[in-house]
Amino acid sequence: MxxxxxxxxxxxxxxxxxARGLLDDAAVFDGxxxxxxxxxxxxxxxxxxxxxxxxxxxxxxxxxxxAAKGATPSAALLSLTLSGDGDxxxxxxxxxxxxxxxxxxxxxGGDTIALPQGTPRVLGLTAIGRAGARVPDxxxxxxxxxxxxxxxxxxxxxxxxxxRADKTATGALVEAYRQPVPLxxxxxxxxxxxxxxxxxSDGLLLDxxxxxxxxxxxxxxxxxxxxLSDAFKAARGDDREARLFAATAxxxxxxxxxxxxxxxxxxLPSGPTITRIGSLAAGVGSLQLxxxxxxxxxxxxxxxxxxxxxxxxxxxxA
Amino acid sequence: MxxxxxxxxxxxxxxxxxARGLLDDAAVFDGxxxxxxxxxxxxxxxxxxxxxxxxxxxxxxxxxxxAAKGATPSAALLSLTLSGDGDxxxxxxxxxxxxxxxxxxxxxGGDTIALPQGTPRVLGLTAIGRAGARVPDxxxxxxxxxxxxxxxxxxxxxxxxxxRADKTATGALVEAYRQPVPLxxxxxxxxxxxxxxxxxSDGLLLDxxxxxxxxxxxxxxxxxxxxLSDAFKAARGDDREARLFAATAxxxxxxxxxxxxxxxxxxLPSGPTITRIGSLAAGVGSLQLxxxxxxxxxxxxxxxxxxxxxxxxxxxxA
Numbered sequence: 001m002x003x004x005x006x007x008x009x010x011x012x013x014x015x016x017x018x019a020r021g022l023l024d025d026a027a028v029f030d031g032x033x034x035x036x037x038x039x040x041x042x043x044x045x046x047x048x049x050x051x052x053x054x055x056x057x058x059x060x061x062x063x064x065x066x067a068a069k070g071a072t073p074s075a076a077l078l079s080l081t082l083s084g085d086g087d088x089x090x091x092x093x094x095x096x097x098x099x100x101x102x103x104x105x106x107x108x109g110g111d112t113i114a115l116p117q118g119t120p121r122v123l124g125l126t127a128i129g130r131a132g133a134r135v136p137d138x139x140x141x142x143x144x145x146x147x148x149x150x151x152x153x154x155x156x157x158x159x160x161x162x163x164r165a166d167k168t169a170t171g172a173l174v175e176a177y178r179q180p181v182p183l184x185x186x187x188x189x190x191x192x193x194x195x196x197x198x199x200x201s202d203g204l205l206l207d208x209x210x211x212x213x214x215x216x217x218x219x220x221x222x223x224x225x226x227x228l229s230d231a232f233k234a235a236r237g238d239d240r241e242a243r244l245f246a247a248t249a250x251x252x253x254x255x256x257x258x259x260x261x262x263x264x265x266x267x268l269p270s271g272p273t274i275t276r277i278g279s280l281a282a283g284v285g286s287l288q289l290x291x292x293x294x295x296x297x298x299x300x301x302x303x304x305x306x307x308x309x310x311x312x313x314x315x316x317x318a
Numbered sequence: 319m320x321x322x323x324x325x326x327x328x329x330x331x332x333x334x335x336x337a338r339g340l341l342d343d344a345a346v347f348d349g350x351x352x353x354x355x356x357x358x359x360x361x362x363x364x365x366x367x368x369x370x371x372x373x374x375x376x377x378x379x380x381x382x383x384x385a386a387k388g389a390t391p392s393a394a395l396l397s398l399t400l401s402g403d404g405d406x407x408x409x410x411x412x413x414x415x416x417x418x419x420x421x422x423x424x425x426x427g428g429d430t431i432a433l434p435q436g437t438p439r440v441l442g443l444t445a446i447g448r449a450g451a452r453v454p455d456x457x458x459x460x461x462x463x464x465x466x467x468x469x470x471x472x473x474x475x476x477x478x479x480x481x482r483a484d485k486t487a488t489g490a491l492v493e494a495y496r497q498p499v500p501l502x503x504x505x506x507x508x509x510x511x512x513x514x515x516x517x518x519s520d521g522l523l524l525d526x527x528x529x530x531x532x533x534x535x536x537x538x539x540x541x542x543x544x545x546l547s548d549a550f551k552a553a554r555g556d557d558r559e560a561r562l563f564a565a566t567a568x569x570x571x572x573x574x575x576x577x578x579x580x581x582x583x584x585x586l587p588s589g590p591t592i593t594r595i596g597s598l599a600a601g602v603g604s605l606q607l608x609x610x611x612x613x614x615x616x617x618x619x620x621x622x623x624x625x626x627x628x629x630x631x632x633x634x635x636a
Contacts, residue, residue: 003400003430006407010396013415016424018393027427029393029446032348036395036444037429044431075336075347077354078328079397079442082321089324097331106334109345111355112321113362115438122433122440124397126354128347 023214024137025065025198026129033071033131037062038079038124045178046160047120048167051088053178054123055095061201062127063103063182064253068199070136070191071129073103073184078110079124084117092123103184132191141196141215141258147278148263150186150255152229153204157249158236172231180253185269187255193266196258203250203303208278209287211256218283223247223291227275240291247289250304341532342455343383343516344447351389351449355380356397356442363496364478365438366485369406371496372441373413379519380445381421381500382571386517388454388509389447391421391502396428397442402435410441421502450509459514459533459576465596466581468504468573470547471522475567476554490549498571503587505573511584514576521568521621526596527605529574536601541565541609545593558609565607568622 011022018029026035039061041047045054059076066073078096082089100107105127115121159177162169183199190197196215200207205221212219223243236242257263258280268274289296329340336347344353357379359365363372377394384391396414400407418425423445433439477495480487501517508515514533518525523539530537541561554560575581576598586592607614 009411014425018426038397042434079356093327107332108336113356116360119438124442126444
C-alpha cells in the first residue's frame, strides 16, 4: 500500500474527535497539543550530517508542529535507537539537549532500543505543548482570507542540494537544512487570529494545496511574492526556476496562515519575516499559481509527495 | 556508548520532576501518564511474525506500562514506518486497530514515514493514560513489603524459542509471545496500595533488581513460588532449569508490585493470577534467589540486559 492508503486505513480507526480526522499537524487532547514525528537516516537526514544537528532537527521539526498550533512547548518523550556508534549517539543526545534547552522543552521520558547493526537510524520524538485560547487547524480557511507566510522558502532545499554535491559544504543554506528554527513566538501570536494554520515542511505548493483542500477553498499563490533569503538568491538566483524550486523544495518549517486581516495590525514578534503570498477564494480544494498577474502552469511535483514524511496530512506531520 | 551510558547522558538533560529521573516506566505530566515504546524487527519481533500480531504487540507493550502505573488508557499516537509491503502494513494497522478497540485506546495522531527499502521496521507508539489517585513508581518499596506478581512467567520466552526452532509453531506459548495481554484492571486495583510497581518485560530477575535498586532495598525471590502455566510446564518441565529460564526470559508483561499487605484483602479483578514470589528487605539494591529455603546462585544473565529494550530503567520501558 502507498502512504495515502495507509492513512486512509488509519483514519478508519482514528474516529475520536481529538484525532481531528488525522488531518492536522497535531492532536488536541485535554488542553494539550501533542505531536509525534520520526526522522529516518537517508530520508530526513544525511548519514554524514553532524549527529548534534540531527538531534536538533528532530526536536525542531516537532516544535514546528506545536508552533503551527500556537502551543507553548511543555514536555517531550524521546525514542532513541542505538546502532553501536557511541560518538554519534553522544553527539545526537547533545543536539537534543541543546534544542530542548533553548526552546524550554523538558525531556520527561521515552525509550531506548538497539537496532541491528548497520541499519539506518530511525529517531522519534513526542512533543507536548499547552494549547492557547485558540488552536487553529487546517480546515478553517475562508474565501477572502489572505495567505501569509512566516519565514523564508527554499533555503533548506538549496542547502540539501549543496550537501548532496559536496559533503563538506557549509554556510547559511546548509545550516537552514540542518538546524531549522521552529517559529514558536510567531505561531503563538497568529494562532489567536488565524482561520487556518500549518507548518510548511513538504513544500509550499503541496502544503498550501492541503490547507485549501481541508478548508474547501481554492488557493492562489503569487510566485513573485515568495520570500527568498539573500543567501538563496546568491546561490540560485531569483528567476522563475529558482522560485519554483523554493516553492516545492520543502524542509522550510515556515508557517502558512490564512488570516482575515492584515497582520500588521497584530502584535507579531520581530525576527522572522511575514509575507503575504496569496489568498483563498471560493472553490473546492484547488491551487492556482500566478506570476506577473498571469497563470503559471503548476509543476508536476508540488513537494515531497512520495518521500515519506509527506503524501498526506498525517504523513506530512514533520 | 552502551545503553547505560546513553541513559546517563539523557538523565543529565531530563531534570524535570515529570521525568522521574527517567527511572520509571512512564512519565507523569498534568494528571496524565505518558509512555513511548518502539519495537524493531529482529529485536522485538520476528520478521515472519504475522503483521497483525506485531501491531497488537506494539499497543500491548505500551498499555502494559500504563497498567504498571494504574492508569486508564486515554489516547495514542502511532509512529508508522512504511517499507513498501502493503499487505504487511495493512495487517499491522489491523492489529493496532484491534488492540486499540479492545482496550479503549483512541488513536489520535502520529506520523507515517517511508524507510529505505529492505531495512528492518521500527514502529513506535505513544500511549497516554489518565492517572489514578496514586501513581506508584519503582522507588517506593520498603523493607517488609511482599513482592507479588500478577500473571505468569516464561510463556512468551518459551514461545519465542519454539518460533526460533520452527517458524510454523503455534499454541498458547507462541500466542503469549506474539499477543501479550496488558494487565490494566489488575494494575488499576493495585496502584492504590502498591508501594512500588512496574511491569516485567525484560526478565523477572532483572526487573526485580531494578525495583530493589530504585527502592534502596534488597529483594528476595523464591524460585519455587514463580507462577508457571500448564502450557509452560508441559513444554519445559518444572525443574530448576525451567524456573531459571522463566525468571530471566522476559516478554512476560506481568506486573511486579511491592505491597505492604496481603492482596487477598484488596478487591482484585478475577482473571490473572496473583502470586507472592518474595519480599523486600533492608539492604541496598541487591537481589537474592532462594529455593527450598536455601540460597541459589544468580544466573549470569538476569534478563535482556543488552538486547535493546532493557539494560536500564529507561531502556526497559517495553
